[in-house]
Amino acid sequence: MEKEEFSLKLYLDPGHGGTDPGAQGNGLNEKDVTLNIALKIRDILTNSYESVDIKMSRTTDVSKSLSERTTEANSWGADYYLAIHINAASGSAQGYEDYIYSSLSDSSTTAKYQSTIHEEVIKLNQLKDRGRKKANFHVLRESTMPAFLSENGFIDNSHDAALMKQSSWRQDVAQGHANGIAIAFNLKRKTNNPPEPPEPSNPVTGTLYKVIAGSFQSRENADERVAFLEANGIDAFVKPTTIAGKNWYRVQAGANSNRENAEKRLAEVKAAGITDAFLVAENGVTTLESADRNSIMGPTQLSAGQMNSFVKGINPDAMELGSLYQTLGEYYGIRGDITFAQAMHETNYLRFTGVVQPEQNNFAGIGATGGATRGASFATPKDGVLAHLQHLYAYASTEPLPDQYPLVDPRFQLVERGSAPNWTDLNGKWAVSGETYGQSVLDLYERMVDSSN
Numbered sequence: 001m002e003k004e005e006f007s008l009k010l011y012l013d014p015g016h017g018g019t020d021p022g023a024q025g026n027g028l029n030e031k032d033v034t035l036n037i038a039l040k041i042r043d044i045l046t047n048s049y050e051s052v053d054i055k056m057s058r059t060t061d062v063s064k065s066l067s068e069r070t071t072e073a074n075s076w077g078a079d080y081y082l083a084i085h086i087n088a089a090s091g092s093a094q095g096y097e098d099y100i101y102s103s104l105s106d107s108s109t110t111a112k113y114q115s116t117i118h119e120e121v122i123k124l125n126q127l128k129d130r131g132r133k134k135a136n137f138h139v140l141r142e143s144t145m146p147a148f149l150s151e152n153g154f155i156d157n158s159h160d161a162a163l164m165k166q167s168s169w170r171q172d173v174a175q176g177h178a179n180g181i182a183i184a185f186n187l188k189r190k191t192n193n194p195p196e197p198p199e200p201s202n203p204v205t206g207t208l209y210k211v212i213a214g215s216f217q218s219r220e221n222a223d224e225r226v227a228f229l230e231a232n233g234i235d236a237f238v239k240p241t242t243i244a245g246k247n248w249y250r251v252q253a254g255a256n257s258n259r260e261n262a263e264k265r266l267a268e269v270k271a272a273g274i275t276d277a278f279l280v281a282e283n284g285v286t287t288l289e290s291a292d293r294n295s296i297m298g299p300t301q302l303s304a305g306q307m308n309s310f311v312k313g314i315n316p317d318a319m320e321l322g323s324l325y326q327t328l329g330e331y332y333g334i335r336g337d338i339t340f341a342q343a344m345h346e347t348n349y350l351r352f353t354g355v356v357q358p359e360q361n362n363f364a365g366i367g368a369t370g371g372a373t374r375g376a377s378f379a380t381p382k383d384g385v386l387a388h389l390q391h392l393y394a395y396a397s398t399e400p401l402p403d404q405y406p407l408v409d410p411r412f413q414l415v416e417r418g419s420a421p422n423w424t425d426l427n428g429k430w431a432v433s434g435e436t437y438g439q440s441v442l443d444l445y446e447r448m449v450d451s452s453n
């Protein structure tokens, strides 16, 4: 029967989750990448197309069996089953491939959908094309509607994994899937969403993208940065800003109403050696460039509410630490939001599944050196957050500790001052941290930002 309105009931299934991390490599878990891509697919389809009804197997990091997923899709009466996965092999294999059920013919409707989506994804994903394939996978076999499963790169391959770490790549992969679905099912675009973004500027929002090539608490350092940029042929100037009563000197190296042009300038600035440069939109929304948040010192960008609601989406019983990290982070000039992400990493989202117990108020694993060593204890959550920030301050700054609050970090004096200005500098330094520790914290932070968008 032909439908009058174009409509689609899409079951969207990010692979793995919860206790099942899926494939792992290069500091990444498959379950996190698949969830992030799937959420972006959902957002693109619901924002840009009419009459798309999407049910997701999961929207957070929870466990769900394969049969629960297919049973849910079947009983809901989905028109299409879209599963997102990441591959793994030996480390040398790389690229993209997708699957339909093995018994289907090349002329089947399911195979035609596969061709369409495959073609659209390959246009955008920068991955080697390993082709369209068939397999006897559970979700392809047990689903009663046409089903498709994509393997978006190899997590244990350094080329593919480097792409996976970029928010812009995950967005492109999501866009490719969304484009394929839209074509395959002839979805009708929402009229308030023009097919092409306006060029060269964005007159609807008037957004201006500024290239920030450093933020300093010392004017002298900011001036030095400007001189360095000008010596490299890049015009720049210092712009003082006040954040929670503290003066910051931002170095701005260009601005453009066209995002692409701003990104080109950003690339030039990075090529000149300022690898922590980043873009800021005039409305204050910061982009997710991976390097823009590597600095431990800097202004907090997420609100306390955004931090709290992120953790509660994963652990509904979590205590609310957002405002402590926000206000005390600002006092020390430390990224309170990324520090919060570090606490979520250390405490398994305040579930305290490691050796540190909740009553210790030790959100940073201070003094917990592995084995049965439970680490430091703090009288109140506020003291625990203070100790966390003070410990970071010891690593990130050579300045004396601001003295409005007493020193509660028992290990402050043991830190080589200024030895880790960036989150990734904490690799191998922070408690029992590993070689990708900082990246894990930043990845978690990126998920916080994504979930608050």
Ligand SMILES: [Zn+2]
Pocket (backbone or CB within 6 Å): 015, 016, 022, 023, 030, 085, 086
């Ligand atoms: Zn998988």
